[in-house]
Amino acid sequence: MAVRFASPLIAATAATVLVLPSAAQAPQSVTTDGGTIDRAEVERFFNQPGYSPYAGRSFPTRPLWGEIHLHTSWSPDAIAAGTRVGPDEALQYAKGAEITSSTGQKVKLSRPYDFMMVADHSDALGVMSGVLEGDPSLLADPKLKEWHDGMNAGGEKASAVVMEMITLQSQGKLPKAVTDPNVQFDMWHNMTEIVESHNEPGRFTALIGYEWTSNYGGGNNLHRNVVYRDGKTKADQVRPLTTFDTEIPNELWDWMSMYEEKTGGRVLAVPHNGNLSNGLMFATETPDGKPIDAKWAEERARWEPLYEVTQSKGTSEQHPKLAPADEFANFEIWDKYNLAGVPKKPGEIEYEYARQALKRGLKLEPELGTNPFKFGLLGSTDDHTGVSSAEENNFFGKFPASEPSPERSTGNAFDFDGNTVKDWQLGASGLTAVWAPENTRASIWDAMKRKEVYGTTGSRIFVRFFGGWDFEKDDAERRDPGTVGYGKGVPMGGDLPPAPEGSGAPTFLVAALKDPISGNLDRIQIVKGWVDANGEMQEKIYDVVWAGDRKPGEDGKVPLVGSTVDVEKATWTNTIGAPELITVWQDPDFDPSLRAFYYARVLEIPTPRWTAFDAAYFKDAKFDADTPMTVTERAYTSPIWYTPQG
Template sequence: MTKRFVSLLLSTTLLASPLPAQVTTDAGTIDPAGIERFFNQPGYSPYAGRSFPSRPLWGEQHLHTSWSPDAFGGGTRVGPDDALKYAKGAEITSNTGQQVRLSRPYDWIVVADHSDALGVVASIYEGDPAFMSDPTLKRWHDEMRKGGEAATAVVMEMITLQGEGRIPPAMTDTTTQMDMWREMTRIVESHNQPGIFSAIIGYEWTSNYGGGNNLHRNVIYRDGKDKADMVRPLTTFDTELPRELWNWMAAYEEETGGRLLAIPHNGNLSNGLMFATETPDGEPIDAEWAMNRARWEPLYEVTQGKGTSEQHPSLAPADEFADFEIWDAGNLNVVPKEPGMLDYEYAREALKRGLALESEFGTNPFKFGLVGSTDAHTGISSTEENNFFGKFPASEPGPERSTGNAFDFDGRTVKDWKLGASGLTAVWAKENTRAAIWDAMKRKEVYGTTGTRPFVRFFGGWDFTAEDAQRRDPATVGYGKGVPMGGDLPPAPEGAAPSFLVAALKDPISGNLDRIQIVKGWLDAGGGMRERIYDVVWSGDRQPDAEGKLPPVGNTVDVGNATWTNTIGAPELIAVWQDPEFDPAQKAFYYARVIEIPTPRWTAYDAAYFKDANFSEDVPMTVTERAYTSPIWYVQND
């Protein structure tokens, strides 16, 4: 297949609307004459009457504030009100007294504070008599008041006890929880501006099953305060089993008429439980389990501050881009992994395994789209390398984070420099409202990035042609001839192979684009899980070598000054690619991965700014940012 690079103008026509029904034939194929008629009817403007998304809406679904127990215990004082102001573009004061502001406001955000003891730790810190009779809580009060390492130790203890189900009972009072929840939804509601900014209601259900095995989910509401306040949020004091969370979600919808979805965290800290083929309590999964997971969890967090979990390099040694911000030392408590656990923690393995489980159960439980977020516990969502404010207040900017620990459990540590400035979610929604954003999430028309904001389109169909990549309106032909990211290919015409239209525009203040890849996963004739990565379009005049490997794009980073130049790479890439090895009898999925040129990592900015920073030689100083689209699936014809 001929690779094409088209030097497109930076124009919103890349994001144009899809074709109306009159340009298709009765058989559903494109009528070229109909396309020409479309551009002359009803008038001159090709945008009049469009009814599909024209730009991605940027935000994140996973931010913690001082209302999360571990965040407050770690020194966070930025609450949900300031966090929402910041997301809308306001300058605020960080937990360490530094001024901070986004380079560009978000379009939406979910403040996803832990439902466990929501807002309660502040009362313990203040010495509320209702809590001081408990000796553990009194000790936490004293230690948090000391600050520094003493307060950090309280946070670590909270996480451990929560994972063991031994949180002091005074923290689990349901009346207190509902009072705090109603106040949280009031704050969120006060910032919601339909059409301008969407403050989306949500919370994090924080299962650490078995002691630090991260099975966390963010619960995202389509609804406003009126419905969200009707049912108490689920906590891990109620249950730590995902299937019981799904039952709670079903009961919420039945009682309120509202809508919910859940987004599992990156699975790299689950010690093999996130995508296991048995439930955490050891029960084998079955058809009902598969159906419920597919229903309630349409998305997966592929990247965040505690690492990226697209794929592990040991599981895909041929993938030169798999070794990206990998956290694989252990679970949330840094309990070391055992052999085989990695197979059940990474997105690509789960997407492949989902094809096999669909053959067994009739439903693919791992048919998810891909999103990114920060999981910051500072109230500050920061994903740009030169504006990174860390995980907890102790890892906000300062020379000490060059040697500090992000996590420390009985001497099992993870260094601050391992934190990544990741990530963001782009949603292709028709309008900036809670309902439209939620609907786009549900249909998986979303993509995740490691923190930058490239515009990415990805469509699959059966009759895209090379000429489609030369149009100024790829979205128009993309919707007209195919399905967008997150969709299913329609039944295959006899003898056809799927083709894909993929396009990307660089983030205007980040690095140029190196290449676009399409990642394919499939089941072979024997049911084996397979994968392959195709470079489909790239910058410059590089050519693949005899083994099909594309030479590196190069590196312009000046680490000492934390600068780079966009003298390599391309501002835009677009191509049509057809699967050269398609077998209509084999189930498959495809997603696009957009790779930027190397740019300075936040550690390089720290080293340049803080002259007394003391990073060790093994600390990475450059980063290769990227975007991951939701997949498009092919299920073979019956």
């Protein structure tokens, strides 16, 4: 049977596909009734060895969604505040089950996660559950008896227990029974057993990990989440580090090195909440006042490849005072105190935000030989309820006291010795998207290590970001940005290869697809940071593709997209914005002699904030006049770096 085609090339190609021999026997050319065609030309035409464009494909094809920073009743501050959801229930919830919250409310995710890490504090892991339940050996300590009474009383008395616990921890004065390493190690073995029971390779990944909760110097947040590539067998061999052992980050790195040498396993650490560190998170001195050196830079770059850019206690991409030209920097900002209520001093915010750190890393690299702040970006909730809730219409707060109720409209999420943070200032944020080819511990961890991840403020925006030297406009017309992206460049988290001879500026392929149940997309921006010839840190934000027919103004900025939010009803319409955006962009200000990084920021159209959903549901809720009722959800990709050659 003969099949005819209008194009001789298509005819030859199609016929070849029908008769193509196996790879082991493949000739260098194939003769068809349309003539002789070279096999390599066939493969180039289809961009794969055979007809199926998916056969043999090994790169990640979809992001895996989840988080690595959820606390349960096994965290001492959480259980003291009334959390009764444990790690087992928390992981069931992440897999899509409906559970009962600590305030007796039914709760379920809109869509299950692909992975989850319960990150309970290693300090006093699980011990406070014994205090709550009245373990006689623990209540022999008068302070623990007092805490037992306060936790069971609930309300303000339970909140007072939490604040006292944080204060005593920062002072190194916690009751001895709470700091017993043998008790902690036993509880760790129980925790890994629970996590292991939920791990289902290929379907759901339960990562093993914990939070090391340094509050160095009295409430300065230097917290890190330690993420294991390993299962229970290796994780159980070494007791997790606590701040009873040390509060110095580089001593955590020493512990990580020891763990890997002893077990043959792999771990990485993810810092978070730089905005509550009072200038210590990205300082150029160690917390104990020593100048950072080459060894310190190498170790930080090795052990901490990622940074948590957004969570419930604020987003720390960039501060508006540090980037006044960035009209989208003022997003869910917490910038007044550290965790002990100590006010910030002038200049401290300079060392607390991700974009500043990324720029400072470029500046430090020539001096130290390593960029210590070469990290990717992700998001997690840091919720202490056992309920991971990054959805605006499904937000269950930070602690049980801030779970849904009319009272949380005027309640205090934190009270730092009279310095309060309101419940409405909590953000329903964030989530992590991992570009991993398999839903397994190893694959997800490896993607984190190579920084092929991104963070969102809660919605599941699909984002691709690649950098290279020869992306072309037509590449944005393809429906498979992954194929052309990996074929021509490096993904988010990577380094641009050396520029080919005669090449110009780097090019970037960026694509975004909306979350099906969230808002349309407003725009994609590329954020560039660099160090100029005078050694000064610089940044610039480029609107590279946007919805509608808006035109940039004289200042070069694309006008705001507008809003369709009906605050009273907590609804919106997707009559503005776009369901997807894709483009190829070339840096118009490129200087090949200067170090630089680039990351993509994707913005949705405005949608109702969780406070608007509260106001619509709890008719008698009274919010402060300055309570925001809309939110512009967004995604932050990990950067791509450029380093001059020679």
